[in-house]
Amino acid sequence: MHKFILTIAGGGSTYTPGIVKSLLAKKEEFPLKELRLYDNDGDRQEKVAIIVKEVVKEFAPELKVLTTTDPETAFSDAEFIFAQMRVGKNSMREQDEKIPLRYGVVGQETCGPGGLAYGLRTIYPMAELIDLVEKYANPKHWIVNYSNPAAVVAEAMKKLRPNARIINICDMPVATIRNMAAVIGEDRNKLVVDYFGLNHFGWFTKVTVDGVDRTDEIRKHAIKHGLLVEDMTKVDAQHSDPSWIKNWKNIQYMMEMFPDYIPNPYLQYYLLGDSIVEHTNVEHTRANEVMEGREKRIFDAVDEYNRTGEVDLSSFYTGVHGQFIVDVAMSLAYNLRKRFLVMVENKGAVMNLPEDAMVEIPAYITSDGPEPIRVGEIPTFYKALIEQQYAVEKLIVEAAIEHSYTKALMALTLSKTVPSAFKAKEILDELIKANKGYWPELN
Template structure:
């Protein structure tokens, strides 16, 4: 089996490699190809990946290259984990929205929109190379944010693709720890859009094989579980009880926008923290004595990324027909959204298709927010594919965290000025962008 990682020079990659080494029986890889344009990262990340395989006794070989065609040729599956502009672009995404009194975040709000504009054209270019050179039935697994928009871009272009996020598997592990069971004994009623999701049911399978939904127990005030869950998602316990669902921590940007903004204005950015972590990680990767995943990688984010990736890859390539939470086309699952919109729900995975399972109707407040964000996502993808300031402005205005014409105008100019080096059409337009 040949597996290719586009963006293989990411400091995330040893997390993947660790999972591949530990779970080799689940996903037997013969060749792992890491594709990245950065020669230093290729050398350092590729080197530690090779040492990790050797140390674990993994029989597969690790190849590093900047040649995308060589990397994807005859691949069984290709993973995308790109960050166009690197952490420097992320730092901008997390700061310039503050000038318009809006949160700065790499996947949500104006900053996430900027990331989509930078990313979608590049992903579509690489996906065409996968279509041309990989095996005819090869799948693309996208971990590149914003996952919902990027996955819809791939599916709209006719690629065999699915989006992957680690929020659901993180919740699964958290609930498993709460109830003292193995993760595979927990099944979630996970619904929404990427980074806009709720857990509406937590089904725990006992030793006798019976399953029960423990959400009511979690929401009971006297168990302490509700307070622990509220602390983990940084939102009030009363909000969780009121919704009778556990929101992902990304909902905080919507439910507590002004509080988050004030925190951001007085604290270092996440990008700054990640850049410091990456420097430490790259120094570790350069050390020839490092043959296992460094502990510093836990600070990088992406918890359980390798397990989530291995689960979906082994399900696809092994045609297992099991159920996982993934980003897939709606296909009527949410009747209030177009069929081709991408949602994040439990889906059945086979080699030929990934199909969302039916879900119970969403509450009115969830329908409203999901519909609003989905409308923005469709406009954002249109802007990313076709370009033009007017398309950017319309999508910016449509975002529920913006919603005002004057603020959308200011944020559009800020976005285009900050990203002129990464959005080719923006450089060619004769527009003066105010900072």
């Protein structure tokens, strides 16, 4: 059986040990010849590698693991590249969240001005990663990309690197499916969903299990409880921090008002923005929760290893995040044609949205990439919201490519999270200062 060379770019991510554990759980079906971890922060990479190597020792001691900051070593002959870079790391995430909040506007890593700031930081490093992979990797490679803000990254790569062998994915739909499965007491892998939207901006329209429509049961639960299920920590260690409990709960308010479709949790930032701002502590945002939680647990475990030589394998998250990227890679590797929600160019799948929009919809994943399914027409309310948000994403990509301050200001002004052009300008000017050295220059 062929064994694959797989590289994780952003190998210093807190998610790497969980992804590696998911990979090794499938080592019989998807065997690896070599696992490479690549990061531009060698120090962080080596620390996270301590935990990763322990996972490998436990589940596949025969596997060769290599850590590097050198692109040629990382990508030579690689067949799969899992990308998960956080450009500017969590300290810049903190700025993305706190700067808009100081102006009374949603502060979030992928939504609103913070997401646009993160997008401007990520577009060119992502294009550079694609170039390096194309230079060194196996010509039939696939890049499976988790790097956020995925909607902006997908739109930018469509324009800048249209022939790249990249597939942009997000774990939010699959995490939501997992919660919906828990609501109806089913295995998440049995749920077949219909869905349309952009990344972090979409709706589930139908859920079936063994051909039986179960949407109404989920809808009734969501109108009462959101998608919070009884013991979140059992269902999901990744999305059970206090902020995530609120996020799942907030689905209730969106469902009470618009009960037809089940929203992606991130829609709360657009539809319930003022209430979210009111209930957010500008001094302590999600970035702080992550740094004090997920990130600290990993680095505490590294310190513990340095003191005692023992590694605590419960210091990282496993679950849908790792399982999903591995499932997508296997469908690409073996032409399994599995149906997943991914980002693709619309090309008429949603008939009344722009042809060139990067939509998130169901697709069959083949060895040649995604084959999207036809969604048809969508109702006015959803169409209008999506068109507005898509214009925001398109404008921020054009701002990066054309170095245009005005287009960046248009993007912020058009975001549903921002109340006026005056606010947009104040926030943009502060974000420019905070992102010095990271953003393309805007004139």
